[in-house]
Amino acid sequence: MSEEKNMLQIELESMKRVDLVTVAGRIDSSNAGELEKTLSGIIGSGRFNIILELSQLTYMSSAGLRAIVSTLRECKKRFGDLRLAAPSERVTEVLDLAGLMPLFEIYEDTTAAVGSF
């Protein structure tokens, strides 16, 4: 796996009704805080509809999962939601292993996910 693929890349795009966060690379305990910071920044700005695009996220440990689940909790508290678009095979496996798949609405691409809000 190349070094580039190992690096965590987070891109944020604010749309009219939803914030799209594209996460690529690798999330573990060393950098899950970066994702958490991005997501809590969105919540802090008063926006509670979030899509995570995870097609290029090649690795995620429970540290990344905790960041996502705690953001889902904050969104739900405020009648918003965090939905997933195109999670990679590894991310799907981790979600499934944790038994948390039913918590999320999952869409095959960002267009479908954006349209769901």
Added chain:
Amino acid sequence: MGKKQVLTVAGRYDKVKKICEFVAEGARQAGLNEDAVFHVELCCDEASTNIIEHAYGAENVGQITISYQASEERFTITLHDNGRTFNPEEVPPPPPLPDSIDGLAPPEPSELFFDNLQIGGLGVHFIRSLMDEVHFDFSKQHGNTLTMVKYISSEAQP
């Protein structure tokens, strides 16, 4: 039995990837497929993170020594630390989700569900689910040693 390979790193989160890469390389050489290598990598990540978070309680408190050894049938990994005793066997599994009905919206978990999830030890749950054998030994003199075994012959199974 292959030669035992050993790596010692500082107990810091930015060393977790190095631990994972070290073990993943050994797992590939031992003949595990990419799914099994990912499982081994994930378990070493979770175990190292737990050592820093729970056994040492913070970064830069102590070292983590990780080793692996392969035989024809078993890929054996050990992680050693000198922190507080953290017995993964005492960590409860993640809480079950509320019942959902097929075709309807995802279940609405309670606040308690989320609280329990934070302390429920997802990492330990991953290790229990993905490794074929897990042992934990601890002593005041010698510290904590977690041993995890992945069967090479049953690598298609989690």
